[in-house]
Amino acid sequence: MDRTHSEQRRLALDGLTAALALSGWVALGSFVLAVANSQSDDGLGEHPVRRITLGVLLLGFFVFALWKRRAVWAALTRRPELVVVLAAAQIAAVAADEVVGGAYVAVSLTSLGLAVLAADDRLVWACVAVLEVGFVVGLLSRYSLAELADDGELGGVVSSIVKFPVVAFMLLAIRRLFNRFSDGAGEMLMLLRAGAPALTPALDQAVASRGAPLLLGPGEPQPIVIDLTPAEVRAVEGLAAGRAPKQIAFDQGVTLATIRTHLKHAKRKTGARTLRELAAFVARPDWPRVTR
Structure with missing residues (x-):
């Protein structure tokens, strides 16, 4: 009481x-x-x-x-x-x-x-x-x-x-x-998740055909399309060959600051956190098709 x-x-x-x-x-x-x-x-x-x-x-x-x-x-x-x-x-x-x-x-x-x-x-x-x-x-x-x-x-x-x-x-x-x-948000989310495997390949193809960058998660069978410039590709390939940024700049006849800028942009576009992770992209067997 x-x-x-x-x-x-x-x-x-x-x-x-x-x-x-x-x-x-x-x-x-x-x-x-x-x-x-x-x-x-x-x-x-x-x-x-x-x-x-x-x-x-x-x-x-x-x-x-x-x-x-x-x-x-x-x-x-x-x-x-x-x-x-x-x-x-x-x-x-x-x-x-x-x-x-x-x-x-x-x-x-x-x-x-x-x-x-x-x-x-x-x-x-x-x-x-x-x-x-x-x-x-x-x-x-x-x-x-x-x-x-x-x-x-x-x-x-x-x-x-x-x-x-x-x-x-x-x-x-x-x-x-x-x-x-x-009230319906949970059900909508379940439907989207159920249909995602069928929709993802078509979406990948549509985006890739427009030349836009598309990063897929690990384990996806489709190639990762990254929008790198030719200068950025050459800088990444030089890095993968074991050259230091200063050597890459000397080989290409550009300044060290230019190479560092190319590598920084490439890291941002690929999502790589370190230069080692960035160089690992070149080891992919489909590297020529990875970049646009």
């Missing part, structure tokens, strides 16, 4: 932590947008002290959210309905700050995005309903339809109302598509 009570209390504390932290994340964006959208001369609206105080509190919430980000995600995975509660809390916070319009929509869509990440479809649409009701109630508590019509704001209001279900539908569709791909 004590363990159950302790577990319930821990879940409640995790939920409170998640609500406070997520409120800090979202409400800070609301405050920034509110200040940016302010049309008053002082840039902070009619109550600058109140707005500055609110900004300091929201900054504290933001720091708290960074500190408790692991607990936030853990709480959301256990109690996704917290997202709906968060949306309602954001409605109250925005209404208290007298922010209606772009800032409200930004805050609400953030809450909706959190719901899509952590909740099932029913809770997502419940979140949409809460956002719609909160938006309409908050708007009508400050303006009448006549005032909105006179100011030419009805179109923006309708657009804001339509945004919530449209964005929810889009995000849920993306989530379903992602889930379908994730």
